[in-house]
Amino acid sequence: MSDTVAAFLDECTDLDALVAPLDASDWSRPTPAQGWTIAHQIAHLAWTDEVSLLAATAPEEFAREVEAALANVTGHVDEQAAKGAAAPPAELLIRWRTGRQELADALRAVPDGTRLPWFGPPMSARSMATARLMETWAHGQDVADALEVPREPTDRLHGICHLGVRTRDFAYIINNLPVPAAPFRVELTAPSGEVWTWGDGSTTDSLTGSAEDFALVVTQRREVAATDLVATGEAGHWLTFAQAFAGPPPKRADGTPS
Secondary structure, X not given: OHHHHHHHHHHHHHHHHXXXXXXXXXXOOEOOOOXXXXXXXXXXXXXXXXXXXXXXXXXXXXXXXXXXXXXXXXXXXXXXXXXXXXXXXXXXXXHHHHHHHHHHHHHHHOOOOOOEOOOOOOEOHHHHHHHHHHHHHHHHHHHHHHHOOOOOOOOOHHHHHHHHHHOHHXXXXXXXXXXXXXXXXXXXXXXXXOEEEEOOOOOOOEEEEEHHHHHHHHOOOOOHHHOOOEEEOHHHHHHOOOOOOOOOOOEOOOOOEO
């Protein structure tokens, strides 16, 4: 648990190093997320860290957040991001830094076996920390893309890849597709060179490639064709809609599921 929370904080620190030196005009740079600037990205992380803190410490208050989100399913997240992005960058940075540390402290204090509420299925504190790691890394990729700077991948990607594998059935369900009966074989090469594996090696539904590319696909930051991933059988179909994050599948411009 401590290692997972530490990985989340380390990911925050890396992203912080990207945005802290920026001037006000850079905070207004557009990112790959339509309508979102760098300020929107950081505001979103600050808000979701705060909501995660409510889930860990004040479930009744979190329930009210869920009600507000359900009342405006398509706009609530954007509204919260816009509200946060309107603050001066220095103020937004302080908010994000304070909130993520408070969340880390709270997750470390959650008793073993406790299930925390969320917008998707309830989860353990460790899973919550992994989800926050994933969100920070994914939105950090949006920021890096906006700044046109490369990021050095780390083995913190393991948590994100594990989440990507574990959410396979969720992705099928929310896309109204039948869930495959057996797990797929997943073999990913970590930045350190280690090979991470999931599933039975005897299946014909499998995928291989770099951990970074897999993380980019399951967070929907890259199309499969832009990666080195090689899939066979149903695993190839899964990659076209895989998502490691809660919520409905993103929409195409014509309003249909992606």
